Amino acid sequence: MAARPRVVIVGGGFAGLWAARALASAPVEIVLVDRGNHHLFQPLLYQVATAGLSAPDIAAPLRHILRSQRNVEVRMATVTAIDAAGKRIALEDGATLGFDFLLLASGATHAYFGHEQWAQHAPGLKTLDDALDLRRKLLLAFERAEAASDPAERAAWLSFAIVGGGPTGVELAGTLAEIARHTLKDEFRNIDPASARVRLVEAGPRVLATFPQALSEQAQRQLEKLGVEVSLGTPVSDINADGYTLGDAFVPAKTVVWAAGVAASKLGAMPGVPLDRAGRVQVRPDLGVPGYPHIFVAGDLAALAQADGRPVPGVAPAAKQMGRYVAQVIRARLAGQAPPPPFAYRDYGNLATIGRMAAVVDLGRLRFSGLPAWWFWLLMHVFFLIGFRNRLVVLLNWWWAYWSYQRGARIILGNGRDPSAPE
């Protein structure tokens, strides 16, 4: 063990990265472990999936972000096991890493609620690779429709369903409708992309359920204006390669996207640790893991109730606040000071974008939607993007997309990795 206590942080998302930064001047040695090499600005992931932005526009190498913070070592590795009692984690490459403090911030992934066979037909959206896979799938559907000679097959390729009416589902549905109606205009000879059916399927009574009722209704109206068909109140009961079943009705659709549920990273499963239904760790008020005073959980992997009983939401601001809070707890403990008061989530508001010039904003007292909400959303997101270069490129791409209805990243990648020439 090194002279300085070692803090191992698992996950370079908002929680992990903000914790590492908040420990910059602390007398610790930090190892930040992530499976990828980059921090991802997840709120814009749907833009990569819908070909508005390139993958590197919304990601930055963790090493680069943290290069001047000399007490951090970034390790690109997959964690395979946590020995909570022995204070060690095991990595895929066979190495083990001892810790004095551990912060688990490995996030969440999409969940199929026991219907794992749906995963192959209805991919979800959590990583950059997911986004590129989804982009390929969406763009290829129009290509297949153009090449189809059978009208029923053509219709099935032009039928899209997004399952789940939360922020991701709403963003995907709105943007996909825009692509079909505007972006692809004039480009096909055998099909009219604008005839594509884009359906948002939500099992509950309204879209954007975490927003006030009035904003949900406005979001639905804006979606419908963009050309999205919103289906409420009936869950999807089956998904296969040819379509999905809604209630008792089978709907042909070659492209189904899953935006309906998340499950926490499996790393939270430690002996004796209480998990909620989604696999999140039920942390103590100081974000510690019951029974393991040196292990903390932050971000989407943590389950914690606010003072009013509602759960802390799985959003970027909450993850950042949790990451910073854990750093504060560790600093206090090392300094022999009293621990900070229990973690309290400061809710600055809630935004969701819907599509071209459509969004909803809930700042508590101030609620608005439509074009002003869209501008507000855009400015907030560009402002929070990591890295100066990325902000400029993203702004430029958006400005271009706005005026031209075009989407600059409409390139199908990974379509047959056969080394023969393009034919």
Add this chain to the structure above:
Amino acid sequence: MAARPRVVIVGGGFAGLWAARALASAPVEIVLVDRGNHHLFQPLLYQVATAGLSAPDIAAPLRHILRSQRNVEVRMATVTAIDAAGKRIALEDGATLGFDFLLLASGATHAYFGHEQWAQHAPGLKTLDDALDLRRKLLLAFERAEAASDPAERAAWLSFAIVGGGPTGVELAGTLAEIARHTLKDEFRNIDPASARVRLVEAGPRVLATFPQALSEQAQRQLEKLGVEVSLGTPVSDINADGYTLGDAFVPAKTVVWAAGVAASKLGAMPGVPLDRAGRVQVRPDLGVPGYPHIFVAGDLAALAQADGRPVPGVAPAAKQMGRYVAQVIRARLAGQAPPPPFAYRDYGNLATIGRMAAVVDLGRLRFSGLPAWWFWLLMHVFFLIGFRNRLVVLLNWWWAYWSYQRGARIILGNGRDPSAPE
């Protein structure tokens, strides 16, 4: 068969796309078939491989480029066979497509000269997917070196070889040296990226063999100044997962890149058609295929001697000129006019970039190198990039890379497509 004669163009590279455009007002129906959905600006592909640009920065959807040209239909499909006598091509999806005229412009891919087993250890660079694979391989090598505990293994991960001293090899070697020496500075804790060995291996007596001797020497000096070790006169005799053999000496190197040879697309192989050693079709002076007056070949797939006996080079300007020439031949034939004079390549000059502020330019009488050549190269390449948005984004990325030594696309993609959360 349609009322208007049908021209089928196979390949949406420079030759195929320029031919399609030059037939815009001709009384024909054009079908442009490409395996991908995009036109690729191949001269900048090495920038995607070395994380300077994103894949969509140097590509544009063929449909979008040709959307207003109403006599073109774009078909994303792989051609599996050509029935030259029956005037039909077969597509992978089972469809066949009859033609009155056929232009084969399916290009070239990298070739291993009978050492196909080297392909898995030394990937080449021809498509966007190749570039993303190479980017991942290059970035991961530094990650593996950082994690290695054995000094020999660490050294092998920091040993890079680029096989082939043509323009692609020179660009890759120069840029990789820049990444190791500048871009990754301060980001690692266990290795010094600047200690990486970047070796350019050329079997012939000089790099950039198609340039004048003096410029080859200048290119070599500029490479060495950037930190590249140039090895001339000895071919690589073996490549495996741990390194390569140069003459009799085995050199440990976990990363070997192939930039040494090209072979033409296999579509040129038709009964009775003469091919050269690289598989290119030995076309008539009008770029027609001997024995098949309705079939033409343009771009890298065509082998043709210039008046001075030297072959028409496999470069973008030659491909564009050939594509336009074939369109001219077809128009003349349809109009019952005399055919144009035999194809003659107009050589406007030859450029190669080497790395940060280093390049060579050969405009015949005017030859220069270094910083002015680099600026000239940059302006020419941005000017020729397709699509207004791309030019702006590329310029912005370059401006940023120039001032900061940073490379915006340093994101490892496709590294484990497992749906579990980042850990």
